Amino acid sequence: RTHTYPTRSAEPGPEQALGTQHVGASTENSGPLALFNKDKSAVISSASNFMAHSQQLVQNSSVVGYGLKGDLTFVPAGSELDTIVSYSESGSPKTAMSEWGNKLLTKYGKTRDLYEKDLTVNMLGYSTDNGAWYYYNTEEGKNYQQTIKDIKKYSESAELPYKYWLMDSWWYFKSQGGAVKNWTAMPSIFPAVSQM
Numbered sequence: 297r298t299h300t301y302p303t304r305s306a307e308p309g310p311e312q313a314l315g316t317q318h319v320g321a322s323t324e325n326s327g328p329l330a331l332f333n334k335d336k337s338a339v340i341s342s343a344s345n346f347m348a349h350s351q352q353l354v355q356n357s358s359v360v361g362y363g364l365k366g367d368l369t370f371v372p373a374g375s376e377l378d379t380i381v382s383y384s385e386s387g388s389p390k391t392a393m394s395e396w397g398n399k400l401l402t403k404y405g406k407t408r409d410l411y412e413k414d415l416t417v418n419m420l421g422y423s424t425d426n427g428a429w430y431y432y433n434t435e436e437g438k439n440y441q442q443t444i445k446d447i448k449k450y451s452e453s454a455e456l457p458y459k460y461w462l463m464d465s466w467w468y469f470k471s472q473g474g475a476v477k478n479w480t481a482m483p484s485i486f487p488a489v490s491q492m
Contacts, residue, residue, distance in 0.1 A: 328396060329360065330389055337392035343380035343400065419459035422447060424466065432466045440467065440485045 328341040329351065340362070342349030350365040362379045364371065380403075382396035401407065411417060424430045434443040444461075451458050467485045469477040 328393070330392055332387055332389050332392055334387040335385075337384045337387055337389065339380075339382045339384075339392050339396035341380055341396070343378035343403065345375070345377050349377060349379070415460055416462075420457055421460040421462060422451070422458045423462040423464075425462055425464045428464075431464055439487065441487055 328339050331338045331340070340351075340360070342351075342362070348365055348368060350363060352361045353359070354361060364377060380396070380399060382392070382399050384392040384395050386392060386395075415421075430440075430443060430447070434440055435446060438446070450456075465476070467481050468479050469482055471477045
């Protein structure tokens with residue numbers, strides 16, 4: 297059963313306040329907050345209007361507040377904002393997160409069908425996303441085109457059955473602010489593309 301609570305601060309007990317230095321804020325640096333011990337657990341997060349919902353740890357305390365992002369300039373009349381507190385009798389973080397996810401799926405009439413069919417979840421892939429070795433980095437003395445060809449050659453010789461490849465933001469043209477300008481490969485990254 298999903299419980300929707302009015303937006304307000306929730307103050308955990310002292311035994312749950314450990315690790316509060318890792319609580320993110322706003323939407324950019326936060327996500328579900330999991331509190332657990334060996335016997336029970338709870339997961340707290342937004343349950344509606346996810347991009348307008350925010351969490352904030354009150355400095356020098358164990359108080360976590362939930363509500364609208366502070367930089368919103370307009371909120372339409374009749375708007376609603378739900379926060380979910382999912383309690384579990386299990387101390388297992390995995391169980392707590394699964395139960396929390398099930399409650400949100402039920403709230404929105406969704407199932408895990410798409411998750412189970414998702415290529416990126418079920419197949420081995422190669423990623424150059426943030427944190428990967430070849431994220432804004434190539435083999436010494438080589439460009440990305442040569443580096444990616446070497447990765448493919450190695451994966452075939454090692455019989456790694458990659459089914460997809462994720463390219464992050466290093467390959468396309470960017471604006472002055474660093475955002476995507478267009479989805480065209482830069483000639484310095486993939487010289488072969490510029491010769492087509």
